[in-house]
Structures are given as C-alpha cells and as structure tokens.
Amino acid sequence: MSEIIEISFVCLGNICRSPLAQGVFQDLVKREQLDDQIIVSSAGTSAWHVDDLPDQRMRQTAQSKGIQLRSRARQFQRKDFRQFDLVLAMDESNLANLEEIAPTTLPKHKLMLFRSFDPESDGNLDVPDPYYGGARGFEEVYQVVERTCPPLLDYIKANLMDSP
Numbered sequence: 073m074s075e076i077i078e079i080s081f082v083c084l085g086n087i088c089r090s091p092l093a094q095g096v097f098q099d100l101v102k103r104e105q106l107d108d109q110i111i112v113s114s115a116g117t118s119a120w121h122v123d124d125l126p127d128q129r130m131r132q133t134a135q136s137k138g139i140q141l142r143s144r145a146r147q148f149q150r151k152d153f154r155q156f157d158l159v160l161a162m163d164e165s166n167l168a169n170l171e172e173i174a175p176t177t178l179p180k181h182k183l184m185l186f187r188s189f190d191p192e193s194d195g196n197l198d199v200p201d202p203y204y205g206g207a208r209g210f211e212e213v214y215q216v217v218e219r220t221c222p223p224l225l226d227y228i229k230a231n232l233m234d235s236p
C-alpha cells in the first residue's frame with residue numbers, strides 16, 4: 073500500500089483509446105476528490121505518434137461528453153513498470169507487447185487488461201481499435217470506457233489504497 077497510486081492506460085498509438093481512458097478516469101477521480109491520491113497517465117506501445125495530441129475524432133467524441141483530452145502521446149518504456157502501481161492494456165495485443173518488455177519480476181497484478189473490469193465484456197476483453205473505422209467506433213470506445221472506469225476505481229480503492 074502507498075499513499076499515491078500511479079496508473080497508466082496503454083494502447084498502440086496513444087492517440088485514441090488510452091488518452092480517452094486517461095481523460096474519463098481522471099474526471100471520475102476528480103469528482104470523487106481522489107485526484108491528490110491517484111495520478112493518471114497513458115502511453116502507447118509504439119512510437120508512431122509521439123508528442124501528438126489525441127486524434128481529432130477521439131477529442132471530438134470526448135468533448136461531446138464534457139471531457140477535454142489534452143495529453144501528448146508518449147511511448148511506454150520498460151523502466152516505466154517501476155513507476156506505475158497498475159498498467160492497464162487496452163487490448164490483448166497491447167498486453168502481449170507490454171509483457172514482452174516487462175521485467176520477469178513484475179508482479180502479475182501490476183499489468184492487467186482494462187476490459188477485465190468491464191461488467192458487460194461478454195468475454196471480449198479488447199477495446200476495439202477505432203483508428204481505421206468510422207465515427208461509430210469512437211462512440212463505442214467511449215461507451216466501453218465510461219462503464220469500465222467506475223469498477224476499475226472500486227478495484228483500486230479496495231486493493232491499492234490505504235483505507236481511510
């Protein structure tokens with residue numbers, strides 16, 4: 073247990089799914105007045121979009137729900153595993169890429185699939201990659217992220233934070 077919890081959402085490009093998860097989760101954490109205890113960030117497994125703002129389509133979808141996305145893309149590094157208490161992969165391929173660079177000593181519970189917290193996952197644990205699709209894909213990503221963030225926060229409160 074530590075006083076400050078650091079979590080990171082990780083997708084492929086760090087311009088669609090993980091920045092949205094960062095923005096939505098940050099908003100939830102703020103509303104619950106936990107923003108001095110939980111630090112939220114995101115990254116990509118690739119370096120393709122480093123320093124880019126989130127994709128315009130993702131920003132627009134988020135904005136329509138009252139969430140501003142302002143992160144800049146960065147690539148997840150092996151050393152980052154030391155910093156984070158919990159790393160959440162947005163799909164199975166992101167998880168596989170992270171597992172490849174993870175130290176062998178990494179405790180299993182520090183690297184998880186984001187949708188393992190989705191109450192409606194129906195066994196599909198991938199947040200679908202919206203990058204090459206149409207507007208509906210971005211809305212779908214939003215719906216998955218919105219319903220998955222509250223159970224994720226419950227997990228963090230119960231398992232990673234000191235009780236009040």
Ligand code: 4NP
Pocket residue numbers: 083084085086087088089090120201202203
């Ligand atoms: P993300 O989506 O992993 O959710 O940020 C993608 C962004 C960019 C690309 C693929 C997926 N790309 O091929 O550049």
